[in-house]
Amino acid sequence: MADRLSPLEPVYRPGNHGNLAGGAGVVLGERQPGSIVQLAVWSGQERPALAVMLDVTGMRLPDGAGSGSAREDIAAFGFAPGRFLLVSEAEGLADRLRAALSEELGTVTDLSHGRTAFRIAGAKAEWVLAKLFAIDFALAAFPTGAGRSTSHHDIFAQIQRSGPEQFDLYVFRSFARSFWHTLCRAAEETGYEVR
Amino acid sequence: MLIPCPYCGQRDVSEFTYQGDGNRTRPNPSSTDRAAWNAYVYDRTNPAGEHREIWQHSGGCRAHIVVVRNTLTHAVVASSMARARTRADRREPT
Numbered sequence: 300m301a302d303r304l305s306p307l308e309p310v311y312r313p314g315n316h317g318n319l320a321g322g323a324g325v326v327l328g329e330r331q332p333g334s335i336v337q338l339a340v341w342s343g344q345e346r347p348a349l350a351v352m353l354d355v356t357g358m359r360l361p362d363g364a365g366s367g368s369a370r371e372d373i374a375a376f377g378f379a380p381g382r383f384l385l386v387s388e389a390e391g392l393a394d395r396l397r398a399a400l401s402e403e404l405g406t407v408t409d410l411s412h413g414r415t416a417f418r419i420a421g422a423k424a425e426w427v428l429a430k431l432f433a434i435d436f437a438l439a440a441f442p443t444g445a446g447r448s449t450s451h452h453d454i455f456a457q458i459q460r461s462g463p464e465q466f467d468l469y470v471f472r473s474f475a476r477s478f479w480h481t482l483c484r485a486a487e488e489t490g491y492e493v494r
Numbered sequence: 495m496l497i498p499c500p501y502c503g504q505r506d507v508s509e510f511t512y513q514g515d516g517n518r519t520r521p522n523p524s525s526t527d528r529a530a531w532n533a534y535v536y537d538r539t540n541p542a543g544e545h546r547e548i549w550q551h552s553g554g555c556r557a558h559i560v561v562v563r564n565t566l567t568h569a570v571v572a573s574s575m576a577r578a579r580t581r582a583d584r585r586e587p588t
């Protein structure tokens with residue numbers, strides 16, 4: 300297994316930061332999943348393509364725009380019409396998916412080196428993210444497992460709610476360090492712990 | 495202003511890029527009809543009222559959508575996927 304290098308390395312400071320009067324309101328961290336993969340499905344081929352995804356990953360997505368499912372070892376969600384992001388702790392997911400998916404159904408793109416994965420968890424996670432993105436983070440509007448495509452200024456982000464108080468964010472790797480600064484700054488008010 | 499993306503739902507206008515008048519029909523690329531090209535490039539209806547226009551949800555799902563917007567009030571009365579219209583124009587099965 301190759302070493303995984305982080306674009307955050309020079310600025311990643313584990314420990315407690317910001318306003319800790321009420322304890323840390325959120326925990327921030329970088330995840331380093333083994334695979335980040337985009338599945339793009341040709342028009343009208345969603346059902347057979349998602350059946351292949353189920354075969355390969357065991358992930359079954361509910362119907363509907365932005366629907367998804369999150370487990371600790373693997374997560375998937377729709378982020379655009381006919382497009383899905385799959386994130387796995389295991390390496391090699393793109394190869395396994397590509398081998399199983401006919402070109403008649405869609406295409407597989409390995410983004411493992413192109414995205415940086417952040418996790419924000421805690422009672423104030425919705426509050427901190429709502430400072431950055433103009434979307435509704437309330438559980439009723441953004442249920443667990445669901446995904447959203449949005450942006451903070453020009454930094455594009457794909458966000459999945461992976462728990463009632465937990466979100467995973469996928470940001471272009473070249474923007475990751477800048478976005479990490481922004482995320483930390485937004486969390487100063489509530490206090491944050493970096494793990 | 496909020497724009498309803500058919501995929502993402504209501505989103506702030508800052509996530510979208512305006513792609514122009516949605517009433518134009520592009521001539522066949524091999525056409526040498528100068529009047530048709532002139533109309534495509536320059537003629538705009540510019541209504542004070544409901545206007546059909548193309549937007550891209552560039553800061554979201556990146557889909558192109560057809561929006562009917564009232565230019566006086568900014569009220570959006572309809573939105574749909576541009577790809578659906580393209581398909582209908584080409585009479586392709588969806």
Ligand SMILES: [Zn+2]
Pocket residue numbers: 499500501502503551554555556557
């Ligand atoms: Zn959208």
